[in-house]
Amino acid sequence: MGFLKNWKERKYTKAVQVWLLKNDGTIVPQCARPFVFSIGTFGEHARDYQFYTFPKVPKEELASIIVSYNGRLYCHEIRKFSDP
Helix, strand or coil, X not given: CEEEECCCCCCCCCCEEXXXXXXXXXXXXXXXXXXXXXXCCCCCCEEEEEECCCCCCCHHHEEEEEEEXXXXXXXXXXXXXXXX
């Protein structure tokens, strides 16, 4: 997940939350706190990337990923593709 931020206003906030959901309605707990990586050049706003890590889960058990960002919820269904 990436977004632009002014380096002068950068501070740790919990504006972003991520959940990985299983088919049975339970969540997969995160392995660690999100890792933030910033890329930018002098005079421009930096682009911050947050990386979230989860333990391995069989793809058949995964249902969706939910992201909360600044009070809005985004949901993406994890679709399974059959191997040929």
